Amino acid sequence: MKAVRAADGAIAVVELDSPPGTGDELLTMKSASICSSDLMYLRYGLRAVAGHELAGVRPDGTPVIVEAIYGCGECDQCQAGRYNLCPTHPTRALGATADGGMAERFYAPAARLVPVPDGLDVADASLAEPAAVSWHALRLGGTGADTSVAVVGAGALGLLAVAGARRLGAPEVTLEARHPHQAEAGERFGAKIGASGHHDVVVDAAGTQESLTRAIELVGPRGRVVSVAPHMAPVQIDWRTLFHLEAAVIPSMGYCAHDDGAGGSSTELAEAAAMLAENPEIPQTLITHRFPVEDAAEAFRVAADRSAGAIRVVVEL
Incomplete structure (x- = not known):
């Protein structure tokens, strides 16, 4: 075998x-x-x-x-x-x-x-x-019809987060992509390429210090940064930005069951x-x-x- x-x-x-x-x-x-x-x-x-x-x-x-x-x-x-x-x-x-x-x-x-x-x-x-990994992260962030969503990182997890956010009713999803073929895929799923402003839910789908820093830059007042990719080493967090916004950083671990x-x-x-x-x-x-x-x-x-x-x-x- x-x-x-x-x-x-x-x-x-x-x-x-x-x-x-x-x-x-x-x-x-x-x-x-x-x-x-x-x-x-x-x-x-x-x-x-x-x-x-x-x-x-x-x-x-x-x-x-x-x-x-x-x-x-x-x-x-x-x-x-x-x-x-x-x-x-x-x-x-x-x-x-x-x-x-x-x-x-x-x-x-x-x-x-x-x-x-x-x-x-x-x-x-x-x-x-x-897809379930990204879905869990979006649910932890409270994604719904009244939330704006930004996704940092356009590998499969990031692109599935774009698709999942649209499926959960988010009216606006923006995506930061490194490669042209990733940006093209994100546009097919309804994302606006190039994040700016502040968002209710920001998904760190890249799992690097740089992507987490960027995700915190994009979060809005009382927003949620959800890190879907594993960070395998200690990371630095811009506490001052989070503090003044009362924003949260949430680690997202896999997927599970829930009350429907x-x-x-x-x-x-x-x-x-x-x-x-x-x-x-x-x-x-x-x-x-x-x-x-x-x-x-x-x-x-x-x-x-x-x-x-x-x-x-x-x-x-």
């Missing part, structure tokens, strides 16, 4: 005797997209089967998306639907501290499988995982998948490259070169 493994800073396609993963369902994997986190894990020299943006099919043929944040299922946070805050999460990070699902077959917990909605091809469905407002609950991954199903232009625009599993090393090389036009690269299994 073929799988894509990271080792010593490089990607290799290897043969495994048994499927990776833990859980009670053995999936036949169909697609796994490459995230900037996968590239970061590679730089750090982590040794695991890659992949946390995953879609496959159950034994009965039902296409599903894997929620890559498992949680223990038993602690108070998990019971409240906040499995992204489970204390066990750092030891279960797919592709980093646990084997991921960039393999022909993968074991996953049935409780963390979301059906692929009608209108979304399973070959595109791995995009729902990063109608007496039930919903998962953010399911909501993000529905957005992709309703607007096929999103995956058509963001998935710029596809590679068979045999060419995984080339897929990672292309994914790392944003200037060459890559937004999301998918490995087909």
Whole structure:
């Protein structure tokens, strides 16, 4: 069985005797997209089967998306639907501290499988995982019909934040993009390119000191800066600006479930998948490259070169 493994800073396609993963369902994997986190894990020299943006099919043929944040299922946070805050999460990070699902077959917990909605091809469905990350950040920021939104950083997370903000009803979304192909994609999703002024919600989708500083420059009175990308080192914050505006900086960790407002609950991954199903232009625009599993090393090389036009690269299994 073929799988894509990271080792010593490089990607290799290897043969495994048994499927990776833990859980009670053995999936036949169909697609796994490459995230900037996968590239970061590679730089750090982590040794695991890659992949946390995953879609496959159950034994009965039902296409599903894997929620890559498992949680223990038993602690108070998990019971409240906040499995992204489970204390066990750092030891279960797919592709980093646990084997991921960039393999022909993968074991996953049935409780963390979301059906692929009608209108979304399973070959595109791995995009729902990063879409859920951006969706969670927008919800933390209180994005809605009465909010102006700015997004700093136009990789896949930033562009999905633009699409998500429009889906949540934000009448105005501005985007700061580094590369022309990113700006073009943002315009397709309804963003105005080049942020200015002050905004109710500002999404830091780049995860650098510079992007966080810029996000704070763009926030308005009692606004929220939501950092969706992980900052792996201490950062400096312009406290004076935040203080005089009574603005907040909110770290955004993955995605979770929540009260759906109608007496039930919903998962953010399911909501993000529905957005992709309703607007096929999103995956058509963001998935710029596809590679068979045999060419995984080339897929990672292309994914790392944003200037060459890559937004999301998918490995087909």
